[in-house]
Amino acid sequence: xxxxDPRIAFFDRLAPQWDADQPPIAETLARLDQLQPTLxxxxxxxxxxxxxxxxxxxxxxxxxxRPGRVTALDFSPAMIAHAQARxxxxxxxxxxxxxxxxxxxxxxLVWCMHVFPHFRDQAAALRHLARALKPxxxxxxxxxxxxxxxxxxxxxxxxxxxxxxxxxxxxxxTLLADAGLRIAELIERDDVFCLRAARAA
Ligand SMILES: C[S@@+](CC[C@H](N)C(=O)[O-])C[C@H]1O[C@@H](n2cnc3c(N)ncnc32)[C@H](O)[C@@H]1O
Numbered sequence: 752x753x754x755x756d757p758r759i760a761f762f763d764r765l766a767p768q769w770d771a772d773q774p775p776i777a778e779t780l781a782r783l784d785q786l787q788p789t790l791x792x793x794x795x796x797x798x799x800x801x802x803x804x805x806x807x808x809x810x811x812x813x814x815x816x817r818p819g820r821v822t823a824l825d826f827s828p829a830m831i832a833h834a835q836a837r838x839x840x841x842x843x844x845x846x847x848x849x850x851x852x853x854x855x856x857x858x859x860l861v862w863c864m865h866v867f868p869h870f871r872d873q874a875a876a877l878r879h880l881a882r883a884l885k886p887x888x889x890x891x892x893x894x895x896x897x898x899x900x901x902x903x904x905x906x907x908x909x910x911x912x913x914x915x916x917x918x919x920x921x922x923x924x925t926l927l928a929d930a931g932l933r934i935a936e937l938i939e940r941d942d943v944f945c946l947r948a949a950r951a952a
Contacts, residue, residue: 756847756871757911759827762804766829769805774895780811782895787815789938789945790891795819796859799883800841801848802826802866806834809841812862819859824848848876853883860884864893868905868915877930887952890932892917894944901944917944 765772773779783790792798792815803809803823813821824844825831835843846853849872861880870876880890894901898917905915918926920937927933927948938945 756826756849758869758871758915761911762825762827763829766805766827766833769830769833770807773807776807779807779895783808783811786893786943786945789936790893791889791947792816792860793819797857797885798822799824799853799858799861799880801861801863801880802869803834803843804830804865806837806839806841806843808864809834810837810839813839813841816860822858824853848879850875851879853879855882856885857883858885859888861888861890862893863891865895867892868901868917869912873918874926874929877926877932881930881932881950884950886950888950889935890946890948890950892944892946892948895942896944897941898939898944 794816796816796819798812798816798819798821800809800812800821800823803825806823809821809823821841822844823834823841824846825834826847828845831843831845849870861884884890902916905912923934923946932948932950934946935949936947
């Protein structure tokens with residue numbers, strides 16, 4: 752039996768004060784509203800929200816896709832408990848995307864906001880996520896900061912998240928191709944990292 756990912760205990764510890772430590776939620780949601788034309792969430796989409804944390808944006812996602820559904824998952828029991836307590840009409844799952852089978856061809860969109868760098872095995876996570884996408888579905892990796900800022904931030908925090916990085920564009924291509932995905936759009940700005948990857952139809 753392999754040792755548990757030390758990030759689980761790390762995020763469990765952060766869960767109670769997570770919301771208070773984030774930028775004001777109204778600001779985050781306003782930024783998502785602005786980005787929505789780029790994000791391309793559509794009414795009727797079934798969405799898998801990966802690493803939902805305390806569910807800060809779960810309801811926003813649901814509002815974009817109704818009557819589509821949102822399944823929100825996280826491997827930190829404390830984070831999932833906080834997310835569930837919000838009472839949002841989503842399905843909540845305790846799962847680890849690096850090791851758990853997430854099902855086949857279930858989702859139009861896999862939403863990874865502020866989480867991808869933390870996958871201890873990014874190749875395995877992408878394989879599981881790609882399999883969970885419907886043919887023609889898309890994976891979205893979103894950060895409301897630049898790749899460089901995110902990577903430096905995790906190194907500064909240290910501990911289990913030191914070295915948790917967003918790949919560079921060349922590594923993305925290889926990782927995605929190995930999972931049967933290809934880059935449809937990559938936005939690298941000072942204030943946003945947004946990668947959209949498509950699964951072959
Ligand atoms: C930085 S937090 C972001 C939470 C939320 N997306 C947000 O923007 O507030 C990353 C979350 O991803 C979860 N996570 C990290 N690796 C994971 C994995 N392999 N499987 C499932 N969840 C994971 C952590 O438990 C944590 O709740």
